[in-house]
Amino acid sequence: MGNAELHSLHIHPVKAFRGVGLRSCAVEPWGLAGDRRWVVIDDGGKVVTQRGQPRLALAAAELRFDGGLRLSAPGRGAVTVPVPEPGATVTVDIFGQKVEAVPAAATAHAWCSGYLGADVRLVHMDDPARRRPVAPEHALPGETVSFADGFPLLLTTVASLDALNSLIARGDHTGEGPLPMNRFRPNVVVAGTAAWAEDGWSRIAIGEVAFRVTKRCGRCVVTTTDQRTAERGREPLRTLARHRRVGGDLAFGQNLVPERTGTIRLGDPVTILG
Numbered sequence: 001m002g003n004a005e006l007h008s009l010h011i012h013p014v015k016a017f018r019g020v021g022l023r024s025c026a027v028e029p030w031g032l033a034g035d036r037r038w039v040v041i042d043d044g045g046k047v048v049t050q051r052g053q054p055r056l057a058l059a060a061a062e063l064r065f066d067g068g069l070r071l072s073a074p075g076r077g078a079v080t081v082p083v084p085e086p087g088a089t090v091t092v093d094i095f096g097q098k099v100e101a102v103p104a105a106a107t108a109h110a111w112c113s114g115y116l117g118a119d120v121r122l123v124h125m126d127d128p129a130r131r132r133p134v135a136p137e138h139a140l141p142g143e144t145v146s147f148a149d150g151f152p153l154l155l156t157t158v159a160s161l162d163a164l165n166s167l168i169a170r171g172d173h174t175g176e177g178p179l180p181m182n183r184f185r186p187n188v189v190v191a192g193t194a195a196w197a198e199d200g201w202s203r204i205a206i207g208e209v210a211f212r213v214t215k216r217c218g219r220c221v222v223t224t225t226d227q228r229t230a231e232r233g234r235e236p237l238r239t240l241a242r243h244r245r246v247g248g249d250l251a252f253g254q255n256l257v258p259e260r261t262g263t264i265r266l267g268d269p270v271t272i273l274g
Contacts (some may be wrong), residue, residue, distance in 0.1 A: 004270040006206050007158055007191035008181070011035040013069060014061040014122070015147045016049040018227065019185060024265040027209045027258050030128040030144045031152035032187055034063045037128065039092065039101070039147040040112050043119045046093045047147070050222045053116055054230040071108070073115050081108040084124055092123060094147060099132045101125050134257060138214045143257055151255035154217055155198060156186040163195035164252065167239045176235040182227045183236065184219070184253055190270050198254045207268030211256040218249030 010019045015036045026033040038061070040048040050056050055073075062070040064080070072078040081104050089100040101123035103109075108122040125131055125146055134143040135150055145152050161181055168177035181189055188206060190198070201213045219240060224232045240250035 003192040004190055004272075005192055006188060006264060006266055006268040006270060008189040009264065009266060010185075010187055010189075011063070012061075012185065013038060013063045014059070014071075015039040015047065016053070016056040017059045017061045018057060019182060020061075020063065024263055026263050027153075027261055028128070029152070029258060029261065031146050031148060031258075034067075035187060036147040037067075037125050038069065038104070038122060039094070039125075040116075040120050040122055041090075041092055041101075043121075044093070045091050047095070048116070048118075048120055050225050051220060053118075054225045054232060055116065057225055057227045057230045059115060069108075071111055076111065076115050079107055079111045081105060081122065084126075086126060089126075090121070090123060092147075094132075095149070097132065099125070099147075101131070138255075139257070151214055152258060153187040153211065153256040154185070154253050155188045155190060155204075155213075155256055156181060156184050156253040157193050157195075157198055158189060158191040159193050159195040160198065160252065164236060164239065164244075167243050168235050171235075171239050171242070173234045173238055176233045179236055180227075183223045183225070185222070186253060188256075188264070192270070199251075201254065201272055201274070203259075203273035204256075205271040205273055206264045207262070209262040209264055210259040210273060212259055214255045214257055216246055216249060216251040217253040217255055218246075219252050223252075 009022045011032050011034050012019050059073040067083045069081040084102045092099045092101045104122040112120050112122050128146050134145050165178035244251045
């Protein structure tokens with residue numbers, strides 16, 4: 001593990017949109033700065049993700065210096081979305097958990113609805129310090145999260161993806177491999193470890209920032225979505241079901257909670273603390 005380092009770093013300014021690669025990023029208590037502070041919701045308030053709308057993989061959200069967004073997608077002109085002023089909130093249903101958020105401008109709603117061909121709205125988490133707690137069975141008091149699936153950060157490793165791709169190559173859908181890492185939409189990707197080494201970690205440090213490793217990440221149909229084309233296949237879920245079933249989960253990656261704030265950078269050493 002002496003050579004483990006931060007290989008790549010990613011945020012997703014709008015949940016389910018295309019990821020953005022970074023060279024460095026501030027770590028906030030609820031995740032990487034700018035990660036998943038915005039989300040699209042349907043007319044009933046439920047979050048809209050690639051589970052039901054795979055075309056979101058083709059939509060891009062550029063984070064602006066003032067915290068606002070520039071949205072773009074194939075076949076649609078770009079639109080700039082400012083951070084909404086504090087005011088009335090709407091209730092967001094994120095996998096059964098109710099969270100308050102501030103609606104974006106009407107132009108953002110129109111852009112998102114036109115792109116998806118459905119009545120949807122774009123909303124912003126104005127105060128992640130208090131809006132949404134981490135699941136209590138995996139959290140310490142006061143820990144919160146943005147609109148990520150459940151935890152502030154998701155970690156994957158290069159070696160584990162290589163091992164998974166080797167398994168896919170020996171399976172019955174070999175033509176779908178090898179898969180790129182963006183299928184798993186991680187925040188931090190670590191190189192220089194053994195395959196599946198992350199299964200045994202409980203605490204790590206990336207550069208100056210320490211993290212608690214909370215639980216394996218159970219994967220869903222989003223991982224079968226080609227992030228360049230929005231087309232779906234069978235992998236990696238077919239292979240994960242055969243080789244990486246842990247309880248009821250098809251496991252790939254680990255969820256993290258920061259123990260402190262700071263900045264992480266590509267090439268930072270990754271140290272196993274427990």
